[in-house]
Amino acid sequence: MLIPFPLKSALAGLLVLTTSVTWADELASETKQQIQTIKDKALNDDLSFEIIESLTTEVGPRMVGTPAEKASVKWAVNKMKALGFDKVWTEESEATLWERGTLDAQITAPYPQKVKALALGNSVGTGGETVSAEVVAFDNLEALKAAPADSLDNKIAFVTYQMERHRDGHGYGKAVGARVSGASEAAKKGAVGFIMRSVGTDTNRFAHTGVQMYQDDVKKIPAIALSNPDADLMEAMLTRDEPVTFSITMDNADTKGKTTTIANVIGEVTGSTYPDQVVTLGAHLDSWDVGTGAVDDGIGVGITLAAGHYLSQLEERPERTLRVILFAAEEIGLHGAKDYVKKHRDEMDNHVIGAEWDFGNGKIYELAPGVSQQALDDMRAFAQLLAPLGVEMASTNNAKGQSDMSALGNAGQPAVNFNPDGSDYFDFHHTENDTLDKVDKAALKTNTAIYSMFALFATDSGVDFRK
Amino acid sequence: MLIPFPLKSALAGLLVLTTSVTWADELASETKQQIQTIKDKALNDDLSFEIIESLTTEVGPRMVGTPAEKASVKWAVNKMKALGFDKVWTEESEATLWERGTLDAQITAPYPQKVKALALGNSVGTGGETVSAEVVAFDNLEALKAAPADSLDNKIAFVTYQMERHRDGHGYGKAVGARVSGASEAAKKGAVGFIMRSVGTDTNRFAHTGVQMYQDDVKKIPAIALSNPDADLMEAMLTRDEPVTFSITMDNADTKGKTTTIANVIGEVTGSTYPDQVVTLGAHLDSWDVGTGAVDDGIGVGITLAAGHYLSQLEERPERTLRVILFAAEEIGLHGAKDYVKKHRDEMDNHVIGAEWDFGNGKIYELAPGVSQQALDDMRAFAQLLAPLGVEMASTNNAKGQSDMSALGNAGQPAVNFNPDGSDYFDFHHTENDTLDKVDKAALKTNTAIYSMFALFATDSGVDFRK
Structure with missing residues (x-):
């Protein structure tokens, strides 16, 4: 069980009204302390690993069009609810079907x-x-x-x-x-x-x-x-x-013209002050059929759900809404992400920033932003909080988001890419060998901490990331 | 092409008559030089790797009872002849048949x-x-x-x-x-x-x-x-x-009571002075059906055939006979080795010493003898030649020979075990993943050098290893 810890202060609520000073200037000591607290929580917890273990054990491979993919959607809805998300729902669409044979x-x-x-x-x-x-x-x-x-x-x-x-x-x-x-x-x-x-x-x-x-x-x-x-x-x-x-x-099946129903699974920790302002964390729920999809993208599911859980356990909800999106059908062409953008086009202006995890096992070494000029100082201040974890801020400012999140980035959502050491990612990628034992538990804890810290920073700092 | 190099001296021929002094005492400088020469040859040659490449590419998996096993016997006979062995023959027997199904x-x-x-x-x-x-x-x-x-x-x-x-x-x-x-x-x-x-x-x-x-x-x-x-x-x-x-x-086949013909493949570099005195190097030719058997035991095939080749390329044949035995049906119970002992029981007294390679990829770190007391000083002198390659001599003197060679050891043949670092051997052992890329080329060269040095020492030093 997680113990709630205090985060918000009256002062924090004022920040979004204060456009002339930055988060970095004004709220450093208190909010930094709150982010440190969520960091310590994540670094001393196995939650993200437990989520990956649950997904790979209880569902396993979950390729689009298979019964296990349907099971993964149920699994994700139940898991989000159990983890304390305020709202959980699915958004269905259709994707082309392909079935591997012998x-x-x-x-x-x-x-x-x-x-x-x-x-x-x-x-x-x-x-x-x-x-x-x-x-x-x-x-x-x-x-x-x-x-x-x-x-x-x-x-x-x-x-x-x-x-x-x-x-x-x-x-x-x-x-x-x-x-x-x-x-x-x-x-x-x-x-x-x-x-x-x-x-x-x-x-x-x-x-x-x-x-x-x-x-x-x-x-x-x-x-x-x-x-x-x-x-x-x-x-x-x-x-x-x-x-x-x-x-x-x-003997791959002849599936020409056939489609199958896919579903993004979405969970929110609803913002206390600006519920319509949405910070997104993304990962993809589908996997190839050959491994259990622990690394690709069980790790993303684990990290983003854990971050949502940590925010849900705060004494007060952060100001903005955290929306964790487990995208469907990433592997066969970002279908879920494209559908999300189509369904949410009218709200894209309220998508203040997003980050995806879909790059495996390594420890994050770089924060690469894609945000407004005025937000860069705040981003640098946040990056300083990550420096003890070995993260540097990139000198570029053109990130669109990894994999699925790039579809939202192309639709105008600011983004942060957290770049991990991907040296061994393509050892396991899309193989039978993508199994739970490949997850680097130490790196996972660090990366979960970083995403949780980011989720809190982005939902509760009032920084305007939009260009 | 290998260039022949001088080895023997008139003095060397006298040694077997001199029982009161040891090889270590008498022949140190000249024979050590010859052993150094064969060492340098092996350390600067890719022959053992080329042999493994040939076996795994041109035959591949060679499980008992399969057509590829028959092909491996032909391959081995041809390869031994091409490598300059003086005599090459096969010895057939029967082994129980088992056939994997789906x-x-x-x-x-x-x-x-x-x-x-x-x-x-x-x-x-x-x-x-x-x-x-x-x-x-x-x-x-x-x-x-x-x-x-x-x-x-x-x-x-x-x-x-x-x-x-x-x-x-x-x-x-x-x-x-x-x-x-x-x-x-x-x-x-x-x-x-x-x-x-x-x-x-x-x-x-x-x-x-x-x-x-x-x-x-x-x-x-x-x-x-x-x-x-x-x-x-x-x-x-x-x-x-x-x-x-x-x-x-x-659906493994019902092979109850069925047998299949297996064949040891034997090649000799015939001794110049004591052709009936046999030094054996062993490896097994068969493999499991799932990988290409590069490590288990292609490496043994490569090392022992290369050692035989190097001896065959000397200006003069060593005094004793080197017999390389590629054993059949090791994987299913040392059948070839047992048959060898049965067929050669009357000559076992002339088997002066043997060594097998059937333990993978690692560099040899230890020479473990199983020889007569009077031969231990000579063995120590030989071990000193291996010391620059990182090999120490064990304090025990009870080696029987690895895998197949243990059957000959139990029948009275003295033995040396060259013990390699087997830390990663069971990562690949008996899996689909036992393929050529797993062979450590650097360790292979060193180990080939050690076996070649041993073959020369054992065939040409006159040391009486028998207990």
């Missing part, structure tokens, strides 16, 4: 070996047949695009690009293009199948799935990712003098 | 989730049915054995014991009993299925297979291992108040 992927010559592979999201199956053809390798998507027309007739294209490991995860951007559009680019040259080295930094024998998008008017061909060791194996075979042939047998 | 393993209540699991070797299937029952957990094999009679009627037993990580791998001995005999112990209490946490030190979502043995006159029940994260998941569910039920659907 996959048999083999190198058939010169040395037959089965490989570990996963269909990329949205991939067609092989229609009850086996697609079997010679493999042609490309160093990257650009090389595939540069292949002559018809040069891949009755071939399977194989992109060998190995994702780079970086703290800020920017290797993902360089690698993911092949996943998203490689199949159609290969099909344009006549290929009958598309294979890629997984977008991942690990050397475990897990393939990394993830969404791919067929281009209109291009033949849809089966698209799969190999685990890094299996991509190594195929490359080793390609160094021999004989042709390498590969077969794919895959 | 497996569907699920927690069915209170929160349905599929889990990652593998059948244990020799496990029966579920005969076209699904075995589904409530799970009863035990901390370890002893706790299972202590369960009251009939207390597991229509239950599935689950042993949760987590293997410990140690440099010398002794955690394996403490964990593997449940794997070998857990199913029959559970069946004695009435259980209809046996589940265990994998014998492994990793947190990856791979189950570790390995052999299990049914006891006579005990009902054979399906036996599977869960990946460590899935064992965590099941334990998490067991902390809730509701019963946990589990289902196993597994």
